[in-house]
Amino acid sequence: MAYFLGIDAGGSHCRSRLVDANGVILGTGESGPANTRIGIEKLHAVLREVSTQAIGAAGLDAAQVATIRAGMGIAGISRPGMREQLAALPFPFASTEFVTDAAIANLGAHDGAEGATLIIGTGSVAEVRVGSTSFTIGGYGFPISDEGSGAALGLSAMRHALRALDGRSEVTPLSHAVTAGFGHDTARAVAWMDAATPKDYAAFAPLVMDYAENNDAIARSIVEDAAQHIERFIETIFARGAVRCALAGGLAMRMKPWLRARTVARLTDAVSDPLDGALLLAGLPATTLPTRKPDAH
Structure with a gap:
């Protein structure tokens, strides 16, 4: 079974959504501000917190966590050096992609188009x-x-x-x-x-x-x-x-x-929300997005 984790990290709050390959929501998480202005260590802690909440709700074990493909949209990632610092952070996932929170909102809004x-x-x-x-x-x-x-x-x-x-x-x-x-x-x-x-x-x-x-x-x-x-x-x-x-x-x-x-x-x-945009970034097919509108195409 494949798992996909989407995270929307903004200036006021950070949210996560964990789904399986069919787009079924298995767990979610939520915390406070998670833009790069709070500092890389605090940002990492919030990202891990909302990930852990979603994974805990899904009841995944360590082996299953290691198969997760994650997509994260983070406010302020365009600041100099931030992408490199984020890429160096340890996450227990098979892959982790980072873009701005605006990018995942746009991916979700237009089904990746x-x-x-x-x-x-x-x-x-x-x-x-x-x-x-x-x-x-x-x-x-x-x-x-x-x-x-x-x-x-x-x-x-x-x-x-x-x-x-x-x-x-x-x-x-x-x-x-x-x-x-x-x-x-x-x-x-x-x-x-x-x-x-x-x-x-x-x-x-x-x-x-x-x-x-x-x-x-x-x-x-x-x-x-x-x-x-x-x-x-x-x-x-x-x-x-x-x-x-x-x-x-x-x-x-x-x-x-x-x-x-x-x-x-x-x-x-x-068409869909920013968290679904993060799931698209992670590799989930658009046809299986959890909040995709029934008439979207």
């Missing part, structure tokens, strides 16, 4: 495959990049909240809700920011979306600005030759209603 995927989650990045050529757009890291992402929404909310605290802008329900977590104390907010990660900023994104949907003026302006960045992403994706584009990531569906109708009309639904 050409197309593009715009990921809108903690960060933002587009993965594009035109013919046999693959490339990314954006995704250079927070705070210099990741436009339209959860982290970007959170950063804008914090900026507004601090301006509101010192009287430079109007207090709104959003700013009041953000600063409430710091006792409406600027010093506490600044202390939080000294150690805040992209995931910490992205934790404010659902709050921003909630208030925007309830017509908070500042929240709406933040979300509308994010939507413009997403629109520009999509325009660029098609301008650079993509034949189709899907959205992915935890924030994608909440942002979609803020896009223009003509933009949404150009989008296609993903």
Whole structure:
């Protein structure tokens, strides 16, 4: 029996899915952030943790584990030297392939065929495959990049909240809700920011979306600005030759209603999810993907 392990390691969480050769899910795993920014040793520990969870749920023995073919999509793998460091890590599998988390999202979204995927989650990045050529757009890291992402929404909310605290802008329900977590104390907010990660900023994104949907003026302006960045992403994706584009990531569906109708009309639904993309990377045939839509072809 052959086994395939897919891992999706992102800025907010890491997930795994273990299947057999027929695509039957045998076990899953989940943990916290697993991008390269946390350090190679911590990253290795998280990857091993979610692997062990899935393998434990499946009840595989050591001999069976040694036959596993693994595919891992890891945020930040494009940083200099990271691929080499990852390749040197010990894993007990028959083979292990590494690509970016954007790459596995794109593989899953289009059944391994050409197309593009715009990921809108903690960060933002587009993965594009035109013919046999693959490339990314954006995704250079927070705070210099990741436009339209959860982290970007959170950063804008914090900026507004601090301006509101010192009287430079109007207090709104959003700013009041953000600063409430710091006792409406600027010093506490600044202390939080000294150690805040992209995931910490992205934790404010659902709050921003909630208030925007309830017509908070500042929240709406933040979300509308994010939507413009997403629109520009999509325009660029098609301008650079993509034949189709899907959205992915935890924030994608909440942002979609803020896009223009003509933009949404150009989008296609993903065939499968990023974990299935990781399984494709590992070598599982597309016809046996666990979450493949029945009408996909």
